[in-house]
Amino acid sequence: xxxxxxxxxxxxxxxxxxxxxxxxxxxxxxxxxxxxxxxxxxxxxxxxxxxxxxxxxxxxxxxxxxxxxxxxxxxxxxxxxxxxxxxxxxxxxxxxxxxxxxxxxxxxxxxxxxxxxxxxxxxxxxxxxxxxxxxxxxxxxxxxxxxxxxxxxxxxxxxxxxxxxxxxxxxxxxxxxxxxxxxxxxxxxxxxxxxxxxxxxxxxxxxxxxxxxxxxxxxxx
Numbered sequence: 158x159x160x161x162x163x164x165x166x167x168x169x170x171x172x173x174x175x176x177x178x179x180x181x182x183x184x185x186x187x188x189x190x191x192x193x194x195x196x197x198x199x200x201x202x203x204x205x206x207x208x209x210x211x212x213x214x215x216x217x218x219x220x221x222x223x224x225x226x227x228x229x230x231x232x233x234x235x236x237x238x239x240x241x242x243x244x245x246x247x248x249x250x251x252x253x254x255x256x257x258x259x260x261x262x263x264x265x266x267x268x269x270x271x272x273x274x275x276x277x278x279x280x281x282x283x284x285x286x287x288x289x290x291x292x293x294x295x296x297x298x299x300x301x302x303x304x305x306x307x308x309x310x311x312x313x314x315x316x317x318x319x320x321x322x323x324x325x326x327x328x329x330x331x332x333x334x335x336x337x338x339x340x341x342x343x344x345x346x347x348x349x350x351x352x353x354x355x356x357x358x359x360x361x362x363x364x365x366x367x368x369x370x371x372x373x374x375x376x377x378x
Contacts, residue, residue, distance in 0.1 A: 233287070
């Protein structure tokens with residue numbers, strides 16, 4: 158498994174997988190829907206899978222002396238690592254923003270502020286994308302477009318829901334918005350819920366992806 162993960166990092170990582178990590182700094186842009194930052198992480202997955210397809214990586218991996226179901230697991234472990242990195246970076250950038258800017262400039266009128274609730278929201282978005290994209294992708298690894306479009310549309314629908322909640326509900330506009338030091342217990346609960354949802358959806362996605370890939374005839378596609 159460790160060798161498969163190393164292979165993924167060495168041969169299947171598109172440059173955008175690392176470039177998009179820097180987009181965590183977008184939390185300093187005023188009046189920006191910060192949840193969109195996490196979509197770029199999903200987009201990097203698409204680029205990585207497309208590069209793997211063009212290089213014949215799936216067929217190559219199947220010739221290696223490894224269990225077939227470990228191939229999707231290795232790819233997903235790398236993706237989960239990148240997703241955890243963007244979650245940590247957004248949380249860190251949000252904390253820096255809250256520390257260096259006046260409180261009134263930390264409030265985002267276009268959506269939730271750059272606080273730990275944003276990290277929880279991002280975790281939900283990434284978990285939903287994993288659940289939608291990977292099981293479909295590993296049914297037919299040569300067909301990347303449809304699973305990505307379905308996943309991307311779902312992510313943007315959820316972003317829209319988060320923005321509407323921010324504008325219409327006191328829970329999001331008052332309690333969960335603003336600095337981490339305000340209503341900290343509620344914000345921590347929202348973060349915890351988001352991380353639990355992400356973990357659960359990602360585990361389900363891993364299991365479904367391995368199950369689907371076992372049935373995939375890589376050389377017959």
